[in-house]
Amino acid sequence: MQKQNFLTSFIMASQLVAASIATIIAPPVIIANSLGLPPQDATFLVSMSLLLAGVGTFLQCRRVGGIGVGLIVIEGINVTFISMIIAFGQKMIYQGLPVAETLGTVFGSLLAASLVVVVCSFFIKYIKRFFPPFVLGIILALLGLCLLKVFMIASAGGENVVSQLDTSPKGATIAMHQNLAVALTVIIVMLVCQFSRIKWLVSGATLWAFVVGIVMAYFMGILPDYMPADRVIVLPEIMKYQPFGFNVGLFTSAAILMLFYMLLNMGVLSDLCRIYDINPQSKEATERISGGLRAMGINSALSSLFCVLPTTPYAQINGMIFLSGVKSVKAGYLTALMFILIGFFPAVTALFICIPQSVLGGISLLLFGTIAISGFEMMFSDGISTRKMMIMAVSFALGLGVELYPTAISALPDIFASGINTGGLCACLLHWILPKDHRKRRSELSPNIVN
Numbered sequence: 001m002q003k004q005n006f007l008t009s010f011i012m013a014s015q016l017v018a019a020s021i022a023t024i025i026a027p028p029v030i031i032a033n034s035l036g037l038p039p040q041d042a043t044f045l046v047s048m049s050l051l052l053a054g055v056g057t058f059l060q061c062r063r064v065g066g067i068g069v070g071l072i073v074i075e076g077i078n079v080t081f082i083s084m085i086i087a088f089g090q091k092m093i094y095q096g097l098p099v100a101e102t103l104g105t106v107f108g109s110l111l112a113a114s115l116v117v118v119v120c121s122f123f124i125k126y127i128k129r130f131f132p133p134f135v136l137g138i139i140l141a142l143l144g145l146c147l148l149k150v151f152m153i154a155s156a157g158g159e160n161v162v163s164q165l166d167t168s169p170k171g172a173t174i175a176m177h178q179n180l181a182v183a184l185t186v187i188i189v190m191l192v193c194q195f196s197r198i199k200w201l202v203s204g205a206t207l208w209a210f211v212v213g214i215v216m217a218y219f220m221g222i223l224p225d226y227m228p229a230d231r232v233i234v235l236p237e238i239m240k241y242q243p244f245g246f247n248v249g250l251f252t253s254a255a256i257l258m259l260f261y262m263l264l265n266m267g268v269l270s271d272l273c274r275i276y277d278i279n280p281q282s283k284e285a286t287e288r289i290s291g292g293l294r295a296m297g298i299n300s301a302l303s304s305l306f307c308v309l310p311t312t313p314y315a316q317i318n319g320m321i322f323l324s325g326v327k328s329v330k331a332g333y334l335t336a337l338m339f340i341l342i343g344f345f346p347a348v349t350a351l352f353i354c355i356p357q358s359v360l361g362g363i364s365l366l367l368f369g370t371i372a373i374s375g376f377e378m379m380f381s382d383g384i385s386t387r388k389m390m391i392m393a394v395s396f397a398l399g400l401g402v403e404l405y406p407t408a409i410s411a412l413p414d415i416f417a418s419g420i421n422t423g424g425l426c427a428c429l430l431h432w433i434l435p436k437d438h439r440k441r442r443s444e445l446s447p448n449i450v451n
Contacts, residue, residue: 010331011207013338015204016317016335017339017352018352021342024077025049025050027082031309034086045308048234051343052299052302053076054336055299055336057074057339058332061332066290068292069272071273071329074314077308078309079309088250088253101245105245106250107305108247110300111301113310117300118294122290128266130428131431134382134431136263137381138392138427140268140271142375142399142419149403154358157175157176179222182222182358182359183359183362186359187362187366193209205323206324213362214356222356260421268313270285273288299311379392387434387435398426399426402423
């Protein structure tokens with residue numbers, strides 16, 4: 001039985017790594033290219049990102065001294081910081097600041113912003129009073145819905161394929177059809193495994209979908225080429241870019257974004273507690289959520305010291321836990337270990353970069369669809385009223401509107417550039433300022449009134 005449990009945990013860990021690693025690898029590569037860093041620096045940043053993802057995942061799963069959730073949580077790079085860091089970094093370089101000093105200032109400012117989250121994590125019991133499950137449910141649903149466009153593009157082969165529709169429509173259309181076929185096959189495999197009566201198929205549904213998708217992509221000739229690493233091993237190096245400085249503008253923007261993600265992750269971790277049959281409103285859940293946010297802040301601070309972007313719990317993991325039914329934290333420990341080992345050896349990292357975007361996109365579509373449904377469950381957990389309907393209507397209209405036509409709010413601060421941020425902030429503000437609705441819930445109205 002113990003051997004079988006280890007095998008189940010190992011399969012689950014492999015799925016968690018495969019589902020998360022692309023999101024961890026992409027941000028440092030994008031930042032390195034945007035700021036003109038040499039290839040060896042890009043390799044270093046990728047390796048450090050994986051190492052810190054392993055450390056953060058271990059902190060979340062282990063839960064020592066009030067730090068961590070004590071459940072399966074994958075702590076990885078927060079991709080929403082990419083545009084902010086590039087914008088501030090390029091501005092400082094344009095003003096004549098050396099690249100090393102620019103990066104030192106960026107990560108020094110992020111270090112200070114991370115400590116704000118650590119401090120706030122001690123007051124979650126009081127903060128939760130201002131953000132009931134209904135509001136957190138809206139934010140969680142927006143997280144799932146707003147990212148579906150991103151993963152649909154990935155399912156079609158990514159931005160590189162989609163952008164070629166104007167210049168080379170025939171070739172791009174064929175490539176899109178091939179990638180969409182792979183993504184659809186991946187989803188079908190996940191569904192077949194999920195509804196199978198064979199336990200190892202159910203627990204490894206995502207992994208088998210990955211394998212089938214990669215094999216299919218190989219035979220269709222759309223598997224990315226393997227790029228050999230330029231070194232055998234990468235060793236950690238603290239404060240590589242010096243001197244560490246401080247930028248008030250970057251600190252303020254980063255602190256606001258981190259506080260919003262703290263709020264978002266209150267919903268993510270509440271949903272995780274529900275999956276583990278822990279009442280999200282209980283004292284135990286509050287302590288676990290507080291520990292999870294504390295781990296996020298501490299690991300983000302550590303990440304800054306190693307010149308890595310802030311980290312955050314990955315919401316898609318909730319969907320994998322729910323679908324697979326595997327809840328043992330051993331899977332989390334194994335995932336952390338895999339991240340660390342992969343981070344030390346760039347040649348292994350390069351293998352994961354070869355995973356086609358259509359495979360990742362197909363799996364993510366299903367997982368983030370599950371997240372959206374979890375958000376709706378939280379919203380309707382205690383009934384629905386006219387007041388809640390109005391808050392939902394405005395929040396989803398603005399949030400999804402920003403995603404559909406982002407140019408409309410181009411003159412507003414960067415924090416509104418995301419539909420998740422816009423709709424989430426709207427839900428919070430409306431909840432605080434609208435008068436309480438003392439009318440009966442719609443579900444309690446008499447049949448004559450409803451009809």
